[in-house]
Amino acid sequence: MENKVKNYADEEHCPVRNVLDRFGDKWSMLVLMLLSDMDVLRFNEIHKYIGTISQKMLTVTLKKLEADGLVERKAYPEIPPRVEYSLTKRAKTLMPIIQDLAQWANKNMADIQDSRRSVV
Amino acid sequence: MENKVKNYADEEHCPVRNVLDRFGDKWSMLVLMLLSDMDVLRFNEIHKYIGTISQKMLTVTLKKLEADGLVERKAYPEIPPRVEYSLTKRAKTLMPIIQDLAQWANKNMADIQDSRRSVV
DNA sequence: CGGCATCCTTCGTGATACTG
DNA sequence: CAGTATCACGAAGGATGCCG
Numbered sequence: 157m158e159n160k161v162k163n164y165a166d167e168e169h170c171p172v173r174n175v176l177d178r179f180g181d182k183w184s185m186l187v188l189m190l191l192s193d194m195d196v197l198r199f200n201e202i203h204k205y206i207g208t209i210s211q212k213m214l215t216v217t218l219k220k221l222e223a224d225g226l227v228e229r230k231a232y233p234e235i236p237p238r239v240e241y242s243l244t245k246r247a248k249t250l251m252p253i254i255q256d257l258a259q260w261a262n263k264n265m266a267d268i269q270d271s272r273r274s275v276v
Numbered sequence: 277m278e279n280k281v282k283n284y285a286d287e288e289h290c291p292v293r294n295v296l297d298r299f300g301d302k303w304s305m306l307v308l309m310l311l312s313d314m315d316v317l318r319f320n321e322i323h324k325y326i327g328t329i330s331q332k333m334l335t336v337t338l339k340k341l342e343a344d345g346l347v348e349r350k351a352y353p354e355i356p357p358r359v360e361y362s363l364t365k366r367a368k369t370l371m372p373i374i375q376d377l378a379q380w381a382n383k384n385m386a387d388i389q390d391s392r393r394s395v396v
Numbered sequence: 397c398g399g400c401a402t403c404c405t406t407c408g409t410g411a412t413a414c415t416g
Numbered sequence: 417c418a419g420t421a422t423c424a425c426g427a428a429g430g431a432t433g434c435c436g
Contacts, residue, residue: 164310164325171381172305172374178388180300182409185292190284199418205284210410215419225391236417237416246384253376254292260373261291264366268298271345302429319398330430335399356397357436 178224183209183217185254188243191227192251196242226250298344303329303337305374308363311347312371316362346370 179185183206190205191197197205203214218241221227226247232238243251299305303326310325311317317325323334338361341347346367352358363371 164306171385172309172378174385175377175381176300176305180296185296186284189292203418211419212411212421213409216409223392224388231418234417235416237419239418246387249384250380253373253380256373256376257295258292260370261295264369265291265294267366268344272343323398331399332401332431333429336429351398354397355436357399359398 178220179226181217181220183213184221187214187217187221188226188247188251189254189258191241191243192248192254196240199239199241202241221247298340299346301337301340303333304341307334307337307341308346308367308371309374309378311361311363312368312374316360319359319361322361341367 179188186206186209187202190202194201194205199214199218202218203209203211206214209217218227218229222229225244228242228244230240230242232240299308306326306329307322310322314321314325319334319338322338323329323331326334329337338347338349342349345364348362348364350360350362352360
């Protein structure tokens with residue numbers, strides 16, 4: 157019935173790619189972890205926490221995360237404007253996995269850097 | 277002692293970025309999952325399984341993974357040449373996390389795509 | 397067979413200036 | 417304050433051809 161050689165490039169077989177396409181970029185993961193720690197933050201607060209991100213990239217990143225239902229955006233119609241960001245429930249189910257990934261990274265980073273040097 | 281505002285961009289706080297910088301690219305994850313399924317594969321076998329990857333990118337991806345100690349490369353001095361790739365122990369400790377990520381992706385992908393459409 | 401070298405295109409990212 | 421708009425650049429990725 158089934159072909160022996162499945163196509164590993166399609167999304168059917170590799171949903172991970174679907175996920176990574178969304179927060180595998182330079183900043184998304186960082187924003188998620190930050191919001192996970194701090195619960196609610198305003199635009200400029202995030203900007204200050206992540207010192208090196210540009211305003212543009214923060215905007216783009218937040219928009220993407222909001223579109224994917226991972227971040228909630230709450231704008232208050234005040235002058236000056238105030239906008240608060242927080243994680244959605246969906247994002248919160250993802251965070252434990254991110255934490256596992258972080259732990260693995262912590263444990264293995266040193267060894268990996270050794271690998272790169274020794275050029276086995 | 278500590279500054280209230282930590283820098284979330286440094287590796288100390290975000291080892292995930294270190295990991296993602298390594299296999300967060302377009303193909304690494306795919307190669308890891310494929311090798312996890314198939315145990316041992318030759319260069320052209322991987323190439324066929326992942327139909328859409330270019331030869332160049334497969335080479336680059338495998339080299340990166342090898343350098344990080346995630347993939348083992350075994351070359352047989354024959355004519356024509358034969359090279360076999362497999363996961364290292366280190367990579368095998370990572371795979372469960374990847375699997376979790378894959379499961380999460382499977383469960384949530386549909387909802388996420390709905391989110392993108394409804395533009396909440 | 398399993399690469400490497402080169403060229404070329406596209407995308408992500410950054411810098412800067414402007415706005416409601 | 418919280419963005420948007422525009423320009424510019426570098427890196428990632430693809431196409432093609434050559435080699436041991």
